[in-house]
Amino acid sequence: MNLEQRIEAFTKLGDFFSQFTTDGFLKKDDSEFNTLFFDAFKMQINRAQEFNGWFTKENVLKAFESWNKALTKENLTFWTSKYNFQENNDPKNVAIIMAGNIPLVGFHDFLSVLISGNNAVVKQSSNDKHFLPLVSKFLEHLNPYFKNKITFTEDKLPDFDAVIATGSNNTARYFEHYFGKYPNIIRKNRNSVAILTGNESKEELEALGEDIFQYFGLGCRSVSKIFIPKDYNFDLLFNALYKYNDIINYKKYENNYDYNKAVYIMSLFNVLENSFVMLKEDENYASPIATVFYEYYESFENLLSRLKEESEQIQCIACNENVVDFVKLGKTQHPKLWDYADNIDTIEFLLKL
Known part of the structure; x- marks a missing residue:
């Protein structure tokens, strides 16, 4: 054949x-x-x-x-x-x-x-x-x-x-x-991240919701962390994500939400939440179910340099800025056949055996 x-x-x-x-x-x-x-x-x-x-x-x-x-x-x-x-x-x-x-x-x-x-x-x-x-x-x-x-x-x-x-x-x-x-x-x-500039439309932020909530955030291409500029208006994000509020009606997700919220409260962490997803300021990439980590950045260029240095922890980067290797918001869960996991060319590996 x-x-x-x-x-x-x-x-x-x-x-x-x-x-x-x-x-x-x-x-x-x-x-x-x-x-x-x-x-x-x-x-x-x-x-x-x-x-x-x-x-x-x-x-x-x-x-x-x-x-x-x-x-x-x-x-x-x-x-x-x-x-x-x-x-x-x-x-x-x-x-x-x-x-x-x-x-x-x-x-x-x-x-x-x-x-x-x-x-x-x-x-x-x-x-x-x-x-x-x-x-x-x-x-x-x-x-x-x-x-x-x-x-x-x-x-x-x-x-x-x-x-x-x-x-x-x-x-x-x-x-x-x-x-x-x-x-x-x-x-x-590996986990995936998104970079927001504050200029995204409601439709673009709704698309980000697909990256966050599809498969309950369990995939390596699920966005588990967002980078945001100083003084970011979280209302823009929460209003757009409200489209996905029905996810809390799924019992396994709700149990994780309640458990993680209780842990954050007992640990005196400052968490933003809207009854179905929590935003927690955190330097790590892998966030628990029903939680998205966020981190502020001052320089877009410096952030790109940092993400390059930490690339072994990142599966893909979602951002609507025109940067090579970025994927558009809402597209992380739709890789092409040539978008290899961990950026390792599987076909090349196989053909050399």
Whole structure:
């Protein structure tokens, strides 16, 4: 199976995903795959929250929408065109150890290994283990080539030649100890930040709310901290974020809000809050659920220098200023195929194995 055929396979997968949207399930009459797969995916989406309380139906469907938009022939062709793909007559077994913080969070690594012609040996998180096996069955039905390319394991990893592992800073030390002798990509904790200038419109600040609240802030591309100029008017931000006030009606989120608020009060921290999100002045990047850290800056240029120095802690930077590598407010949760986690080029790594 050559690269063009693999691109075609994932294009068909993306088209199949288009039936699962936040507007509802839009079953196509002409899909050749629906008889076998539509109801299976629908059931798993409806039941996702039973297995992981954070995987609400809306958030799962947002993940499917995101991958539907990414998996087009145009995107897949553009993404792969910058590399020198040769027919892989010696595919490597690449172990993928996945996180489970948001739905389908490990899909990009899965896609990268297969699109490069290598074999995926997948160890899923217990928090997100029901979608990829269905995706694999879809691909295997589409082309028998994939039957020997994908292995799932819940036990000790079988033979492998390289490793892509995603986890916390603590698990990264474990990964480095056990997998350091193999070619590897080992990812640690990262968070995303936003820079506000005070000139943002209400619509732009509402878009920032998507970056903050989508997936309950659990993703590495979720904005957990904002940088603001001196004398910033917080009313502008709170008024715009009010659009998302319904999030407090979700019990797990509400419990985190109440718990963290109690901790802040008992610790005598000065916190700004509006009944569904808290803003706390803090130099750290990783904020608890229902909390966004903020920090003042005096010089935009000095802030950019600092963020560059601390880049290993940052996944992406949202800002509407025209700076290279920034993403627009509201776009952090919609990376392109070529927006690599931790800025490590996964395809380049895989093609060199």
